[in-house]
Amino acid sequence: MQKKLPYICPSCTAPLQVQSLACSQCDTQVTGSFPLPELLQLNEEEQRFVLEFIRSSGSLKQMAEQLKLSYPSVRNILDDIIEKLNATKAGTKKK
Amino acid sequence: MKQLLFNPFIRIAGARSLLLGWLLMLLTAVIAYFSYCHFDGVIDAHDGCAAPFWIFLAEPLLAWGVAVLVFYLAGIIVARSGVRLIDIAGTLALARWPMLVVAIACFIPVTAPRNLYDIQPSVIMLGIVMLPFIIWMIALLYNAYSISTGVRGGKRIWSFIIALVIAEALSKALFFWLLADYIR
Numbered sequence: 001m002q003k004k005l006p007y008i009c010p011s012c013t014a015p016l017q018v019q020s021l022a023c024s025q026c027d028t029q030v031t032g033s034f035p036l037p038e039l040l041q042l043n044e045e046e047q048r049f050v051l052e053f054i055r056s057s058g059s060l061k062q063m064a065e066q067l068k069l070s071y072p073s074v075r076n077i078l079d080d081i082i083e084k085l086n087a088t089k090a091g092t093k094k095k
Numbered sequence: 096m097k098q099l100l101f102n103p104f105i106r107i108a109g110a111r112s113l114l115l116g117w118l119l120m121l122l123t124a125v126i127a128y129f130s131y132c133h134f135d136g137v138i139d140a141h142d143g144c145a146a147p148f149w150i151f152l153a154e155p156l157l158a159w160g161v162a163v164l165v166f167y168l169a170g171i172i173v174a175r176s177g178v179r180l181i182d183i184a185g186t187l188a189l190a191r192w193p194m195l196v197v198a199i200a201c202f203i204p205v206t207a208p209r210n211l212y213d214i215q216p217s218v219i220m221l222g223i224v225m226l227p228f229i230i231w232m233i234a235l236l237y238n239a240y241s242i243s244t245g246v247r248g249g250k251r252i253w254s255f256i257i258a259l260v261i262a263e264a265l266s267k268a269l270f271f272w273l274l275a276d277y278i279r
Contacts, residue, residue: 021173045256068106069106069243070105070106070107070108070109070182071108071109071179072104072108072109072242072244072245073104073105073106073108073178073184073242075176075245076242076245079175079176079245083175084197085219
């Protein structure tokens, strides 16, 4: 079973923070309160889209061919992600 | 299947959609020439009289052209990112394909009513047959506009309604000005 990284609190839906990091080699643990990077706050599907977008050198046309979607559909997905990232950034700045 | 019928634009848009749409418009014009079906407005279809073939070709082209112009301008005003003319033109051309069925439906023989009390059952039947296809085309136009411009939420609904009303009024005016004399 593939584990999914939770980024939203299942109780109150606020963005989750990293509290502990561990080294798998020497068992060192670092604790604190670290916000998740912006890209990790996207859901799995959106992250996959961003990765594919980078791999296709930012070509929406190529992405459309790969995903078997029309060009404007792919652009709309990208616009949604941009909007989400902007909202996340604005939310982080407020805090 | 539902997506193919109501929102094929998720998968097809741009030049491919434009070519397919034009091909279907040409086929519709050929059928309309024989069934005397006139498309004298962006969302209009009427059983009418005989006319030269170029009229049956010019009518859907004019209706589509006006829709492209108005929806493109609406997209430029309300869209969050750039709108490509080829996407608007392509998706709106393909959105007119239910008119092919309407052109076939116009083979139903009807007698043109002289007044409101003279409406024959065949006229009502033709209207009943045509109406779902007109509604289907409006649904396709909405999805074409939605995908091509990427507009979301309430802004998408009101900008579509305003653009459709303007396009319909403008196309009616242009038909009256450019083509009416050749039909009567």
